[in-house]
Amino acid sequence: MDLPPLVVDNYGYVLAAVIVALGIVTGYLARKMNERVLEAVGVGEAVEGTSVERTARKFGTSTTTFVARVSGWIIYGVALVLAVRVVNPALATALWVQVTGYLPNVVIALVVIVVGLVAGDKAELAVSERLRGVKLPEIGIIPVTARYSVVFIASLVALSQLGVATTALVIALAAYLAAVIVFTVVATRDLLAAGAAGIYLLLTEPYGIGDTIRIEDMQGFVQEIDVFATRIEDDGTEYVIPNHLVMRSGVVRVRD
């Protein structure tokens, strides 16, 4: 090859410069493209108004720009390490192994955290929307709990991705989930039983509206059957009987 002596002498450095330049160009392109793609699939709208987006706005950027920028930085970083490797292989090998081994985990952790925060916000919004009709000030705790549950799980995944010891946190999560399940079952035991019985009653309709029935010592004609309760009425007295009671004690149909 017929290269000027300057280039031949500093071959390594030139190659490194080319690599860095290529890295900058690719990184920039990747950044722009990721931003476009994220915007096109509707990420920008999806995160609108969430706390992640608000924090991003505070720093003069937005979630999509931030994620795209991170992808750009990663490519710059890789290009830089490659360049160093070309110039000084001995120094770079250790760094190379470190970076290639660790970088994907960092990226995944970062993405998981962002997705977790957004999902948490969305969960809070969805739950509070569902509970809007319930006029109870303390109900506000439920959406917040839902949000932090999602964020907690996301950070757990992210931390384990980074290789941080998360056993204690996993145990805490398990205890928390167990408590939630146990509380739900204990608190809604009667409702669950009544609901199951109610579905049977609605499907088979052993008694209909207008029939006179007796359950335990309550007698009257049926006004209403819904999933959880049967209402029977007798001379101005209305009994609301949970459906599992109907199943447990049986029904007497009174025909005359």
Place this chain on the structure above:
Amino acid sequence: MTSLPGLAEDLVSDVDALFCFSPSGSYYERAAAVEDVDVVVVAPENAVGAELFVELPLEFSDVRERIRFGIEGALNQGLVEDGELLACAASVFGDDIDTMTRVRADASAHSGIYDLFVNSRADPSVIRDVLDVVIELGRKGQKGKPVGALFVVGDAGKVMNKSRPLSYNPFEKSHVHVGDPIVNVMLKEFSRLDGAFVITDSGKIASAYRYLEPSAEGVDIPKGLGTRHMAAASITRDTNAVSIVLSESDGLVRAFKGGELVLELDPEEY
């Protein structure tokens, strides 16, 4: 020297409360800023977050009905006292408020419409849903032909005991409520058949094809109405139900309670 605003002043001088019918947010804010006057909002829903609010179950096209309902509701909720002077701001021609009237609250003038919605056994929303279905049925008819229909709402157990089936009940073992989106179509199809629909307090459709057998003793309805209206009026006298009828001959919707006609409206106007 009199000016136009001066003439209008007579309308609103010494009123105790201002009734706004379906006001816009900015109108309500301006009204609420007026001193010494309670502002009562009467609307289908409390969109402006007013403190004093009367729910309008349906948009009465007749302004007089609307105002009467609002005042009766406010009297019933204790928002205003009997004999107080009220100014009512309502919309007659457009969507914005364009009319102001001066009324005295009169607790003895019962129109019965408020009573129909609020003091019935069934939920007000159920009665409103049934009315919506009936109005829709009256406007469109069944395949373009006018139909008649009879809905008995509330106290379903007693109504079932005072009626008998004409055929198999299509709603047996079903769990369908008026107001469910598909129900309009279903009811429209079933309205072709004779007999009454029975609806429970919570809006579940208990039965169709019911032949009502109340005693018609002492029921006085306007002459000229047919057997359907007679049956509808009588069943409300024998039970605590209300009944809503669509007349096949004149296309009007009528509601009965306690054996009396309490509401008559033309579906074409809604």
